[in-house]
Amino acid sequence: MSTEATAAAHGTGDARAAFREITHDIAWVAENPKVPKAWYGALGVGLLLLSIGGYCIYHVVMTGIGVWGNNNSVGWAWDITNFVWWIGIGHAGTLISAILYLMRQGWRTSINRAAEAMTIFAVMCAGIFPIIHTGRPWFAWWMIPHPNDMHMWPQFRSPLMWDVFAISTYATTSILFWYMGMVPDLATFRDRSKSKIRQLVYGVLALGWRGSARQWHRYERAYLILAGLSTPLVLSVHSVVSFDFATSLNPGWHTTIFPPYFVAGAIFSGFAMVMTLMIPARYLFNLKHIIKEEHIEAMCKVTLATGMMVGFSYSVEFFIAWYSGNEFEQFTFLNRASGPFWWAWLSMVSCNVLIPQFFWFKKCRTNPWIIIILCIFINIGMWFERFVIIATSLTRQWLPSTWSYYVPTKYDVGVFVGTIGLFLTLFTLFMRFLPSVAIAEVKNTLPEAHAGKEH
Amino acid sequence: MSRLIFPQWTETFKKWVSLLAIGGPVYLTVLIWSCAQNPNTLRIGYQPDQPVPYSHALHAGELGLDCRYCHTTVDRAAKAAIPPAATCMNCHSQVWKESDKLLPIRQAFYENQPVHWVRVHDLPDYVYFNHSAHTTRGLGCETCHGRIDQMVQVYQHAPLTMQWCIDCHRNPEPNLRKPENLTVMGYQPAPGEGAEVKKQYKINPPTDCSTCHR
Amino acid sequence: MSSLGPRYWKSLDELAGDENLAARMQNEFPDAADQTIDLPSRRNFFRLMGASMALAGIAGPGCQRYEKEEIVPLARRPEDQVPGTTLSYASVFELGGWGLPLVVTSYEGRPLHIDGNPQHPFTGDGMDKYEFGRHAGVTPFASASVLNVYDQDRSKSPLTHGKGATFDDFKNWIATAKNDIKANGGAVRVLSEATSSPTIAQLRRALTGAGVQWHEWEPLSFDNERAGLKLAFGKPLRAMVHLDRADTIVVLDGDIFIEHPAGMRYARDWKRSRGPEGSSLGAGKMNRMYSIESTFTSTGSIADHRLPLRSELILPFASALDAAISGGAMPSAEFLNEDKVKRFIAALAKDLNDVKKNGGHSVVIAGRRQSPQVHALAAKINDALGAGGVTVDYLDEEDRPTHVESISKLVSDMNGGQVKYLFILGGNPVYDAPADLDFGSALGKVDNSVHLSEWEDETSEKTTWHVPRANYLECWGDARSWDGTWTIQQPLIMPLYGGVSAIELLSMVAGDDKTGEQLVRANVESQGGGANWRKSVHDGFVANTAQQPSAVALQSLPMTNLSPTQLGGSRLKNGSLEVVYHYSSNTYDGRFANNAWLQETPDFFTKVVWDNYALVGPATAQDLGIGNESMIKLKVDGRELDVAAYVMPGQAMGSIGLVLGGGRTKAGSKGGTSADTTVGWNTYKVRSSKAIDFASGATVSAGDNYKFSGTQEHWDLRHGIDETLFHFNEGDRGTKERMPEIVKQVDHKAYVEGEGGEAWDAREEEEFWKDPRGRNYSLFQEKTYEGHRWGMTIDLGSCISCNACMVACQSENNIPVVGKDQVVRNREMHWIRIDRYFEGSPDDPRIVNQPVNCQQCENAPCEQVCPVGATMHSSEGLNDMVYNRCVGTRYCLNNCPYRVRRFNFLDWNKEFKDARNRVRKLVMNPEVTVRHRGVMEKCTYCVQRIQNKKIKAKNERRDLVDGEITTACQDACPTGAIVFGDLALKDSAVSALQADRRSYALLGNLNTKPRTQYLARVRNPNPDLG
Secondary structure, eight states: OOHHHHHHHHTOHHHHHHHHHHHHHHHHHHHOSSOOHHHHHHHHHHHHHHHHHHHHHHHHHHHOGGGSSOOSSOSOSHHHHHHHHHHHHTHHHHIIIIIHHHTTOGGGGGTHHHHHHHHHHHHHHHHHHHHHTSSOGGGGGGGSOOOOTTOOOOOTTSHHHHHHHHHHHHHHHHHHHHHHHHHHHHHHHHHHOOSHHHHHHHHHHTTTOOOOHHHHHHHHHHHHHHHHHHHHHHHHHHHHHHHHHHTSOSTTTOOTTHHHHHHHHHHHHHHHHHHHHHHHHHHHTTOTTTSOHHHHHHHHHHHHHHHHHHHHHHHHHHHHHHHHTOHHHHHHHHHHHHSTTHHHHHHHHIIIIIGGGGGGSHHHHHOHHHHHHHHHHHHHHHHHHHHHHHHHHHHSOSSGGGOOOOOOOHHHHHHHHHHHHHHHHHHHHHHHHSOSSOHHHHHHHSGGGGTTTTO | OOOOOOOTTHHHHHHHHHHHHHHHHHHHHHHIIIIITOHHHHTTTOOOOOSSOOOHIIIIIISOOOHHHHSGGGGTSSSOOOOOHHHHHHHHTTTTTTOGGGHHHHHHHHHTOOOOEEOSSOOOTTOOOOHHHHHTTTBOHHHHHOOGGGOSSOOOOSOOOHHHHHHHHHOOGGGBOOGGGTTOTTOOOOTTHHHHHHHHTTOOOOOOGGGTOO | OOTTSOOEESOHHHHSOOTTHHHHHHHHOOOHHHHHOOOOOHHHHHHHHHHHHHHHTSSSGGGSOOOOOEEOOOSSOOTTOOTTOEEEEEEEEEETTEEEEEEEEEETTEEEEEEEOTTSTTTSTTGGGTOOSSOOOOOHHHHHHHHHHTOTTSOOSOEETTEEOOHHHHHHHHHHHHHHHHHTGGGEEEEEOOOOOHHHHHHHHHHHHTTOEEEEOOSSOOHHHHHHHHHHHSSOEEEEEOGGGOSEEEEESOOTTTTSTTHHHHHHHHHHTTOSSSBTTBTTOOOEEEEEESSOOHHHHHOSEEEEOOGGGHHHHHHHHHHHHHOOOOOOOGGGGSHHHHHHHHHHHHHHHHHHHTTOOEEEEEOTTSOHHHHHHHHHHHHHTTOBTTTEEEEEOOOOOOHHHHHHHHHHHHHTTOOSEEEEESSOHHHHSOGGGOHHHHHHTOSEEEEEESSOOHHHHHSSEEEEBOOTTSSOEEEEOTTOOEEEEOOSSOOBTBOBOHHHHHHHHHTOOOOHHHHHHHHHHHHSSSOOHHHHHHHTBOTTOOOOOOOOOOOOOOOOOOOHHHHSOSOOOTTSEEEEEEOBTTTBTTTTTTOHHHHHSOOTTTOEESOOOEEEOHHHHHHHTOOTTEEEEEEETTEEEEEEEEEOTTOOTTEEEEEOSOOOSSSBTTTBSSTTSOSSOOGGGGOOSTTSSEEEEEEEEEEEEOOOEESSSTTOOOOHHHHHHSSSOTTTTTHHHHHHHHSOEEEHHHHHHOBTTBOOOSOOHHHHTBOTTOOBOOSSOOOOOSSOOEEEEEEGGGOOOOOHHHHHHHHHTTOOOOOHHHHTTTOOOOSSEEEEEEEEETTEEEEEEEEEOOOOBSSOHHHHHOTTOOEEEOTTSOEEEOGGGOOOOOHHHHTOTTOOOEEOOSOTTHHHHSGGGHHHHTTSOTTSOOOOTTOEEOOOSSHHHHHHHHHHHHHTTOOOOTTSSOOHHHHHOTTOOEEEEETTSTTSHHHHHHHSTTEEOTTGGGOOOBSEEEEOEEEOOOGGGO
16 A cells, blocks of 8 residues: 555545644744844844843943932832833733643644743843842842841841742743743754754754653653643732732732732733734734634633723722722822823723723724734733832822822833833844744644544 | 754763752852851951051060050940050150150151051941940950950951851850959859859840941 | 811912913923933943942952051040040030020031030020920021031132232231221221120220221111110110010011020920910910911911011001000001901900900010011010010110111212221121122222131122131130120131131231130130139030110100001002011021031921022912912012012912022032022012111012922922812812821810810820720731830920921931932932921911921831841831841832831932042041942931940949930920930830820821820910901
């Protein structure tokens, strides 16, 4: 019998073809000698913003926090706003790769790699702020427990200490998870690469992956374990971050709803960011048939759901403020909506509560342009959420004599822009040089992978 | 199809890698903790040259001058007061009046220009140490400064680290002696003397931050 | 409290949102960076390297041997000098011609800190009856004057015709000129500041004997009182008031506590008769104070009743009051028939008469700026009330022309070419002499003019000789306190830049070249009634030299005819407005322009720093169509002035308060070196000799906008949406409900008799945390304290908002000055601030002052959140702040409900790194760490004083005495409103006060358990005015 016949009999011929096709399509992104102009554009913009940020950070460290707009009443402002925002964005990745994996959501496979990458880059951006927002960054390492000749240890009652541990754990786990998932694909890249350098680099990164049955077996195990490990982290990290506010006694911060509220918000913004990045990528590297419409749609639905959770939290906050009968709380929330920062509050509500409602309509869930625009709005709205929480509470404190206002300086803006630059740079490089889609896993979800089962 | 699979010999190499990965941090921590952070390597034994080769061994040791003859304010003020040249001249206007070694002192005295001594026991400026608070509470000079009576050239005897201070503040008894023995060198407190002194003078050294930092 | 409670607001912009605010926002916030960034330098680069290495754990403070440091003992140490300890000396600070007795603390020969002298018979009299130790009180000016000693900008050598010279040059010049001077005495003039120095008086007699003519000029003079009392009693006198014997006090347009030379004593006496429970008046009695004034003064802010009235209307008001009390014809002024004024006069007259009937005593005090007639009327009323000898004594004054007459005469002679030699002893007449005299150009016509002053100022430019003057802490001298006590001024340090004192210069002129010490000593020993020189110097005064009250008999007063505006109503049209000249809380009369501490100390009520302005009442502002912070062009009899307007609640209608002392062009690096770098505006430009205290007929035209920098209402914004969407403004919102909890007040009646059957008690919040079984709801376990438990009480009832505590704290704790553009960004560093809240209607509000420092919470929110443990709780309940451990996360600041933590946003001490500022550094208190950029700081209850006193006591094998440890703010407070002590001692003053039912914790319902507690303010209003 001819091989074709056998193949046909076992129904695997087109399977090989399909696998090869997928491998080719994804690997081609890295191998294609002529890179799309847009990619260079994105990288260029990224590097530009990054250099601006670097310059601003240099001045903050050299001259002092005074170059920012913070003041005696407003100890934190853009610095911590940006920090929380980035951490939030960093959430979708682990959620998609870990929780959806455990829930056997097949559609995740097309986006989880990019989402994880995004997570790691976002956490990197976030990690900058806790360090540079201190008055003496060169002593920031005092927050890490270390033996010394002063009998001094960090003060573990401080939520900032909890942050240090929560975030470093999250970062480590995410990086492991991401890298381990990439190993088989890196091996594929290695095997396809022509040039010596590529072979060497990918070869080392692939850690000598051969694709033997045992390796696959161990791989699956490890992947499952890591997924299990990182699932609680998705919830813990942002809960801990929210403690920074929830454990203080400032009106508007001192609320028990913060942990769930923050986590929901984080996932909300995370998904928005994934879509903002993946939709262009789809077209740029023509992965339309891999990152399919229904995947995007599914994400839109998640966004809609989390968006409504966030909206619910807002209303609960107001209700509790009124219900508590505490004039300080009541004033704080009244002041959010009608005080000096009413515009921030307005943009927050419109972007985070009203905008997502469009996702009720299939048209909005399928038209890439609409989705992108909506998602960008959502990201802006989530930034404002953090800003509103911090600025409105700190500018209208307990004693009216200490009431103040906050105006950012160009260095506040510069540092924020810089982190966006860092993010963009890293992501563009990732899309170009690493397997942006989990090849092996996608193959796994193809019908062909399960061909012959019916026999 | 050419592929980079690690050859056999890397298997042994891998062991070293893992050893380095795990052992390295441990090694560094131990190194930093035990050496880099250790006062013995950092401060103890600091022995700068002084403008005048004044020998405590001679004056405090052989001649048996009391510390307070020169360091007059040690039991009533924060500073132990390095003596003015005038104090030296009390004797050295009679003895060794020709000695070149004492030239700077005579100069200082007659031209009323201060002598620039080099500080040996130097605490950070944000530490407010008060001598009188310790000398009047039954702490001997020797406890912190060592056997001054045997030092030809003074060097730092104790670590003078925050840890070292706090250890004594938490458990002063071993170091306490009857205040009258303040300046006695090589003093061996009688058993229970510390506890007695502690009780008698209601000594409970605070360990608040503001005890030393203001 | 119900929503019917009093309505509080912080500023008018807030109460009535202002339109062009949005516009202002645009140009008002220059990028912080522009002022504050220094471009990356090599040193910065290496600092960064060091930083990154520290991060890598390679370098850093802990890990390397300290750099070589030297110990440099004195070659011959004086007996009393113990290295590292302080010594105190008595001295005196003369301002406006009268001395304030001081105790100056010196550290190894450097004067560092200034307090009032409690042993002095004037300021200290009978103080220990209710206070311990050294709380004589001190004015912010005296307290800050120590900074002048180390001012780098002080002149360092004489100048002749603008060229540098030496003291020998000057001495030679004097020597050559000597005979010429002797020859034509009449052509030799001396222009002196107002002074009460007996030694100067003696030298003056000697000189005038030789034909020299003597002139005096003081921009803020007390001549009117002397003149007025001469009208009333036929001889020149000054009034010495005894507020501790007064049941009712009426102040006619005066600041009797801060501006008045006897202010510190008056404040103390006022406190004594204030109560509320028990006072110098007897059990349960409490004085009642009325203040009728054009601008808010500390007097008005603590008065039980305040009537805003134009200064020029005080005269008709006074005669009306006189008529109401002792019968007689009411002047027919229109405003007197306005309901408010009418009721006020009636009630006031009734009150005064009742007091008299009940055998009590009252006193009426006329303000410095009021005309002699008003002073005479005040004397008449006092006489009618039988105040003489009880609440007011009259002390003899020598008869002399007023300062205006004196300087006018001098200037006309100068212009007439009759002045050959002019010696100007201090002062700065070119800057502050009446504008119409044009002193500057007249000075050009004098061949030889000598100006003695600490700075090369506006006057020094124009004189042929400038001679550096020694600071008063650098030279011998003397002065009299208001009661006449002869007070000695002794030097604490050799003149840092050379320089001679006024008496030394005079003795040069007189031809016998004596040292200051010789002069003062000879004088004391000859005139001092056999006083012992050493003792006098030690005590700071010559014993038994206080003046005895002079016997007086009232004469009939000439009727004074009133001007049209005085007969008119209280509202005025533009063009007939009144301008009233005020001293500045930042520079007094301009002389402190280069004193950064004072410049950055907020004004008592506007809270504005580094500025002066025109105060305009809300109604007036509306009439004129100007808003807060709008520039105005002010026109008074032909002279024009551009100045920024501050719309001040309670400023009398039609009256514009013009603050003096701004716009110096030759003050120095802080106060301005040229016309472009001035601080504020030179308001002397419109002040004429005809209307030296207040002028009428002023015209105001509005200009564009200006931005003040204040320590309250930073960037305070009202947004359109407040008014359009919600029909109330921010002043109400949030403040209305919370203010009654923050500032507690009660009327004396309610306080004594209780409300609704139950006794009034300020403490309900603490109950909030107790469940019925008295257990504590707090999550934190109660801390226990074996030893001391430090605590503080601040009496809202006796805070006169004089800022003395702020300046004293600044000098004690090395608090940096940040400058105007940083204060506007809400980055001022004061550890203790005085919050000011208005209450009531904008045109006639009441003011509440609330000093706030670190409350030293037992459940301190800041302590929980510091990641590195830089702020920890001490075993004595202090909230320790460890600067060298702080990494500057600012989390503690965010979590502090009182917002008393201060962050070093930039390197505030940069200027000290400059080698040229060696001398400036000397003012630093070595007992307190100088904070690094990027660390948090705050009040520590002066922990350095606590530690040193504790150690001292234990060295002496004894326990601490209550009141032995005092904080800097406590020492400075003239009314003893701040009391610090050990709560562990049952009988300590502070324990007693915190047990009082007036005592409450600020924001107590947060269960922060603050160690600082406040005493509710008890007011004593007149029922008829209720």
